[in-house]
Amino acid sequence: MTELIDRLDGELFSPDSPGYDAVRRPVNVAFQGRRPKYVVRCRSVADVVAALAFARATSERLVPRGGGHCFAGRSSTDGIVLDLSGLDGISVAADGTATIGAGVRLGQLYAALHAEGRTIPAGCGPTVGIAGLTLGGGIGLLGRRYGLTCDHLVGAQVVLADGSVVDCDEDHEPELFWGLRGAGGGQFGVVTVLRFATVPEPTATYLVARLPITAPEELVATWQTWAPDAPDDLTVKLVVAAEPGRPLELTLIGASLLAEGPTRSLLREFAEPSALEVRRMPYSLLKEAFDDPRGLPAIRLRSEYFSRSMTPGTVAALLGALDGGDGPRELNLHAMGGAYGRVAEDATAFAHRNERFLLEHVGAVTDPWVDVSWSIAHPEGSGRVYPNFPDPALDDWATAYHGGNYARLQAIKRAYDPDRFFDFPQAI
Ligand SMILES: Cc1cc2nc3c(=O)[nH]c(=O)nc-3n(C[C@H](O)[C@H](O)[C@H](O)COP(=O)(O)OP(=O)(O)OC[C@H]3O[C@@H](n4cnc5c(N)ncnc54)[C@H](O)[C@@H]3O)c2cc1C
Incomplete structure (x- = not known):
């Protein structure tokens, strides 16, 4: 270990060294209890090379950590965390x-x-x-x-x-x-x-529209046919949020590259909001406006892509199942289509080019509703799952994440990591 420290431009932390608790930690509270034997904070490519050599020599498992947001905790380990925060140019x-x-x-x-x-x-x-x-x-x-x-x-x-x-x-x-x-x-x-x-x-239009809750089934049904086919300049997700003891909230959140007037007109094609906020601003400020300073509690997320709309019965069952929890529950529908779909499925490793929307079920780690809700929607989903929303509960994860690109990815894995040094559940 001292040899590694001597070679580093960055720092090495172990649980008994000062600063260990201040290194960039996983964002999801659910993974913060996992304490690595070492954290190597890299400040150069040479640090990464040295840390890999140290891991190979000691047979310790090593995982890279960027922002630490992995939903499956894949940037956490009991072995060596390679903290890349020092590579910040x-x-x-x-x-x-x-x-x-x-x-x-x-x-x-x-x-x-x-x-x-x-x-x-x-x-x-x-x-x-x-x-x-x-x-x-x-x-x-x-x-x-x-x-x-x-x-x-x-x-x-x-x-x-x-x-x-x-x-x-x-x-x-x-x-x-x-x-x-x-x-x-x-x-x-x-x-x-x-x-x-x-x-x-670009200059963009920030938009948040609170929707009337009188006919939530209809709003979800209409969103499915409207948002994925909207002009490319409009991206809106539909959030259906349930909190114990409070009525459902339906909110449209997104951005448009159009001016405020045309943006408002487009939204009215979908619904008449009960409250609407639209503001023009540089895109970077729009991103800041959506920042949530609250951090991430211990949540569980399951998701699936859909290449067709869910039937009214499924939508009604999904909304009905939101009731009765003892913590917050959220369904998020993200519109795909547009430029996402104008790239061939085999042009890059990302295999989900023909999907219309992505449905997320987000709840507390201990809330059985996440599985119940996912199972209600799943029969009508495309079976595909966004690789950045890894889901340890999937049966056929290879098809779900990689579709027809899996065999080519396996060949790349054999060529570049033949000994499976980089390995985790559901790794290629
Ligand atoms: C609050 C929140 C908001 C999100 N918003 C969005 C969004 O708007 N759009 C979207 O598409 N996704 C979003 N995601 C999902 C996000 O894209 C994934 O969680 C992504 O993997 C996060 O990357 P990270 O570097 O922060 O996480 P990490 O946990 O550090 O890394 C994720 C995975 O990548 C590996 N990795 C990290 N750095 C490297 C590297 N340099 N080389 C090789 N492997 C590496 C890790 O080992 C791990 O397997 C969000 C997630 C959260 C929790």
């Missing part, structure tokens, strides 16, 4: 290509790109890591207009299990580069640098 070249360290989180990324008048389509949540998000796809408020975050990745630097450092893009190590775009984090190596083609930062 961001630069933008004259042609708009952004070079971003793997420890960067979305809040700092949007702010840095804003200073250059640029942005990338990516997710919400200021502390979500750009690496984890991109490796699994990357869904966000500009996605229906510009596609997934991984669709804008033009190159990456990766440290492989044997310690070699490779640069990959369309022309160099193209299979690895293909696999990095949507298969999920931690599969083939440790990504240290990501390069993105940015887009000009």
Whole structure:
């Protein structure tokens, strides 16, 4: 261990060293009790190489941690956590290509790109890591207009299990580069640098619409036929929230690239809101406006894609099942379509291009409703699951996450990580 410390630009923490509790921890409270034997805070690619060598020599399990948001706790271990937060460089070249360290989180990324008048389509949540998000796809408020975050990745630097450092893009190590775009984090190596083609930062319209609760079944039914076919410039998710002792709340949350007037008109095609807030602002500020400072309690999330609308009976059963909990429960419906679907399923590792929407069931870790609700909707789902929402309860996870791309991903795994150094339940 002292040899490793001598070689590091960064720091090594063990449970008895000062600072151990201050390192970047998993965001979901459910995984915060898992205490690694070592945390290596990397400040250089050489640190990543040294930590991998140390893990191989000691046979300790090693997992990379970016923003620490994994819903299945895959960036937590009893072995070695590779904390990438020190790899935090961001630069933008004259042609708009952004070079971003793997420890960067979305809040700092949007702010840095804003200073250059640029942005990338990516997710919400200021502390979500750009690496984890991109490796699994990357869904966000500009996605229906510009596609997934991984669709804008033009190159990456990766440290492989044997310690070699490779640069990959369309022309160099193209299979690895293909696999990095949507298969999920931690599969083939440790990504240290990501390069993105940015887009000009747009002015966007923030929108939050509270909906009348008189006919929730009808609203869910209408949203399913409306939101996935709306113009690409409009992205709206429908949130159905239940709290004990309070009436259901239905809220439309999203962004549009249109001015306030056309945005309001489009929304009225869907429903007449009981309260509506629309405001024009630079996209980076819009992202900040959606930041939730409350952190993440111990939640469980299950989800599935849908390529057709759920039937009225299923919608009614889903809404009925929300009742009777002793904690908050939420159904979130995210619209896909638009640019997400204009890329072939085998063009990148992300295999879910023909889906209309994504349904999330979010509740307390101990709430059996999450499984009940997922099972109600599942018979009408497409069987596909977003790799960034990993679900340990899935039976056929390989088809769910990777569809027809699984065999090609297995070949990439054999080529780049033949000894399965990077391994976890449901790894390729
Ligand atoms: C509050 C919240 C908001 C979210 N919002 C969105 C959203 O708007 N859009 C969306 O698409 N998703 C969203 N997600 C899901 C998010 O994309 C995934 O949780 C993603 O994996 C998070 O990446 P991370 O780096 O923060 O997490 P981590 O837990 O650090 O990493 C996730 C996985 O990637 C691996 N990994 C991390 N860094 C690297 C690296 N450099 N090289 C190789 N493997 C690596 C980890 O080992 C782990 O397996 C959200 C999640 C949460 C909890």
